[in-house]
Amino acid sequence: MGKIALHWQILGGMILGVLLGLLCNQFEGGREFILDWVKPVGTVFIKLLKLIAIPLILASLIKGIADLKDISKLSSIGGRTIGLYLLTTVIAISIGLMVVNIIQPGGQIAPETISELTQTYSGDMGTKVEKAISQKNKGPLQFVVDMVPDNIFSAASSNRNMLQVIFFSLFFGVSLLLIKPESAKPIIDFFNGLNDVVLKMVDLIMLMAPYAVLALLASLVVETTNTDIFTALGWYAGSVILGLLLMISIYVLVIYFYTKKSPSFFIKGISPAQLLAFSTSSSAATLPVTMERVEEHLGVEKEVTSFVCPLGATINMDGTSLYQAVAAVFICQALAFNLSFGDQLTIVLTATLASIGSAAVPGAGMIMLVIVLESIGLPSEKLALGLALIFAVDRPLDMCRTVTNVTGDAAVAMIVGKSVGKLSEPNIKNWDDNYRN
Ligand code: ASP
Numbered sequence: 331m332g333k334i335a336l337h338w339q340i341l342g343g344m345i346l347g348v349l350l351g352l353l354c355n356q357f358e359g360g361r362e363f364i365l366d367w368v369k370p371v372g373t374v375f376i377k378l379l380k381l382i383a384i385p386l387i388l389a390s391l392i393k394g395i396a397d398l399k400d401i402s403k404l405s406s407i408g409g410r411t412i413g414l415y416l417l418t419t420v421i422a423i424s425i426g427l428m429v430v431n432i433i434q435p436g437g438q439i440a441p442e443t444i445s446e447l448t449q450t451y452s453g454d455m456g457t458k459v460e461k462a463i464s465q466k467n468k469g470p471l472q473f474v475v476d477m478v479p480d481n482i483f484s485a486a487s488s489n490r491n492m493l494q495v496i497f498f499s500l501f502f503g504v505s506l507l508l509i510k511p512e513s514a515k516p517i518i519d520f521f522n523g524l525n526d527v528v529l530k531m532v533d534l535i536m537l538m539a540p541y542a543v544l545a546l547l548a549s550l551v552v553e554t555t556n557t558d559i560f561t562a563l564g565w566y567a568g569s570v571i572l573g574l575l576l577m578i579s580i581y582v583l584v585i586y587f588y589t590k591k592s593p594s595f596f597i598k599g600i601s602p603a604q605l606l607a608f609s610t611s612s613s614a615a616t617l618p619v620t621m622e623r624v625e626e627h628l629g630v631e632k633e634v635t636s637f638v639c640p641l642g643a644t645i646n647m648d649g650t651s652l653y654q655a656v657a658a659v660f661i662c663q664a665l666a667f668n669l670s671f672g673d674q675l676t677i678v679l680t681a682t683l684a685s686i687g688s689a690a691v692p693g694a695g696m697i698m699l700v701i702v703l704e705s706i707g708l709p710s711e712k713l714a715l716g717l718a719l720i721f722a723v724d725r726p727l728d729m730c731r732t733v734t735n736v737t738g739d740a741a742v743a744m745i746v747g748k749s750v751g752k753l754s755e756p757n758i759k760n761w762d763d764n765y766r767n
Pocket of ligand 1: 611612613614647688689690691692696728731
């Protein structure tokens with residue numbers, strides 16, 4: 331694909347995917363053709379990205395800490411990152427609340443649509459509620475307990491344990507800094523080499539990206555059955571999307587004023603990761619690409635990227651928290667459940683916690699929404715109805731909120747990088763060198 335920039339290639343793949351899906355929907359057997367012969371390309375791509383996530387975190391975080399040479403820098407990077415993650419999440423939720431209170435999408439939905447939607451989807455909701463409740467029933471410090479692995483091999487054997495792998499890598503990296511340099515050297519060399527190999531794997535996988543997104547979007551189109559729902563829930567979906575766009579504008583502005591990098595520099599640098607986030611609905615699957623773009627195209631040095639991005643993919647979900655705020659208030663408006671100002675403050679708190687607890691995989695944000703709805707006292711019979719109400723548009727909104735999640739991680743990486751003097755000019759080492767404009 332010649333010298334076309336990567337983001338255009340991916341965007342082209344997405345458009346062709348939608349067109350192919352629409353076309354195949356017109357023929358008998360077209361849907362099956364896409365599901366049998368096209369969708370596997372996308373599935374393989376997502377599996378490949380997930381395959382390298384754990385080795386990438388291990389290698390780059392250990393190498394990143396070893397390069398820091400000084401543990402006090404790590405604590406300042408850590409403190410700023412976590413502080414900014416919390417701050418951006420609270421800002422995102424506040425934007426969500428502001429938009430949903432101004433637009434009042436719950437008042438725009440017809441009563442017959444509410445009963446139709448709740449009847450169609452309420453059967454599917456039981457398992458979601460159960461999953462969220464089992465999560466909630468854990469004690470307040472359970473997340474700390476869960477973060478510490480008791481066996482690194484079992485931790486590394488599941489992508490769901492990303493926080494445990496981050497914990498191990500940090501612990502290992504810090505200990506590496508504390509031993510004699512001659513003993514540390516062979517290990518550092520090993521992780522340097524491993525890091526280069528994994529980054530090369532990302533490059534090779536990305537060669538597939540335009541074809542993979544074509545496959546993913548074509549299968550999404552043929553799997554979407556009821557498009558009328560989008561119009562019925564248009565005000566709600568529009569409110570979420572407006573909020574997400576406002577949040578992205580805030581990142582862009584803060585980056586512009588704080589780091590002096592132009593909006594086009596930031597968006598161009600991160601757009602392939604955004605497009606993949608949109609196509610896969612998973613910040614975990616997008617993580618390898620996010621890290622590569624943040625480091626090589628936005629110029630954030632490895633010491634910062636290797637810590638901020640994996641942590642962000644697991645705990646920082648601004649898009650998800652914003653969506654949870656809008657969805658919670660929308661459900662209450664539509665089901666005529668009055669919310670006080672105090673309830674809205676409760677949403678800020680619980681949506682922050684729920685977004686931290688949401689896994690970086692498709693649909694996770696909706697499961698954790700249950701916790702937000704419960705915290706404001708929505709009775710359990712209304713809870714399942716509420717989820718059923720928004721279920722039909724969850725996937726497209728998931729695609730959009732994942733874009734914001736990934737953009738938020740990249741923005742915080744740049745801000746932290748700048749604040750600790752680790753933001754430099756981009757250093758593009760990999761294959762897409764030739765693909766720049
Ligand atoms: N899909 C989102 C992500 O991976 C999480 C969610 O909001 O469902 O970031």
